[in-house]
Amino acid sequence: MTVARPYHHGNLREALLCAGEGALETGGVQGLSLRELAREVGVSHAAPRRHFPDRQALLDALAESGFARLGAALSEAVAAAGPHFDARLAGLARAYIAFATARPALTGLMFAAKHQAGAPPSLRAAAEQAFSPALTAVAEGQTAGEVAPGDPERVALVASAALQGIVVMANNGMLGETPVDELLDDVTSRLVLGLRPR
Structure with a gap:
C-alpha cells in the first residue's frame, strides 16, 4: 500500500x-x-x-532570494572594510566573487531574471537593493575625493564589469592555474588606480 x-x-x-x-x-x-x-x-x-x-514563480523567488543574500554579503563587506574606498572596493569584490563562484547557476539565474520582461517588481527591487552598498561606496568615495567624479552608477558599472569577467572566467575554468584570489588582487588594485581622480 x-x-x-x-x-x-x-x-x-x-x-x-x-x-x-x-x-x-x-x-x-x-x-x-x-x-x-x-x-x-x-x-x-x-x-x-x-x-x-508554476516553475517560473519558483525561479523568480530563487533569484530574489539570491539577491537578498548577495546584498547582505556586500553590506557586511563594506561595513567591515572601514571608511576608505580602496578597502571597500576590495571587500566588495571579494564578497561578490565568493558568492558568484560558489553559486554559478544561481548567479546566472539572478541576472537573467533581473533583465527578463515581466520580472516581478519585488525581484527588481531586490536586485537594486543588493547593489546599493556598491553605489554608496562609490558616492562616498567621490565625496571624499578618492574616486573620480561622475555618475556613481556608471562608475560602479565599470567596476562590476571587471568583476563579472572574473566570475565568468572562473566559473568556466578559463583561469587555468591562476588562483582567483590572486587575480582579484590585481584587478582591484588596477580598478582603484583607474577610478582615482586625475
Missing part, C-alpha cells in the same frame, strides 16, 4: 527554495521540476503550488 505524502510542511517555502537551489546548481534551470522538489522535501506533488503557482 502506498502511503500518501503529507500536504503540509513546517516551512515549505524555504525548504523548496533550498532544494531548488541545490537542483539548480546540479542540473541547471532545465532540470528544475516542482514535482521533483516536492518529492525531495517529502510533500505531495500539489503542495508546492501553494507557494509557487
Whole structure:
C-alpha cells in the first residue's frame, strides 16, 4: 500500500527554495521540476503550488532570494572594510566573487531574471537593493575625493564589469592555474588606480 505524502510542511517555502537551489546548481534551470522538489522535501506533488503557482514563480523567488543574500554579503563587506574606498572596493569584490563562484547557476539565474520582461517588481527591487552598498561606496568615495567624479552608477558599472569577467572566467575554468584570489588582487588594485581622480 502506498502511503500518501503529507500536504503540509513546517516551512515549505524555504525548504523548496533550498532544494531548488541545490537542483539548480546540479542540473541547471532545465532540470528544475516542482514535482521533483516536492518529492525531495517529502510533500505531495500539489503542495508546492501553494507557494509557487508554476516553475517560473519558483525561479523568480530563487533569484530574489539570491539577491537578498548577495546584498547582505556586500553590506557586511563594506561595513567591515572601514571608511576608505580602496578597502571597500576590495571587500566588495571579494564578497561578490565568493558568492558568484560558489553559486554559478544561481548567479546566472539572478541576472537573467533581473533583465527578463515581466520580472516581478519585488525581484527588481531586490536586485537594486543588493547593489546599493556598491553605489554608496562609490558616492562616498567621490565625496571624499578618492574616486573620480561622475555618475556613481556608471562608475560602479565599470567596476562590476571587471568583476563579472572574473566570475565568468572562473566559473568556466578559463583561469587555468591562476588562483582567483590572486587575480582579484590585481584587478582591484588596477580598478582603484583607474577610478582615482586625475
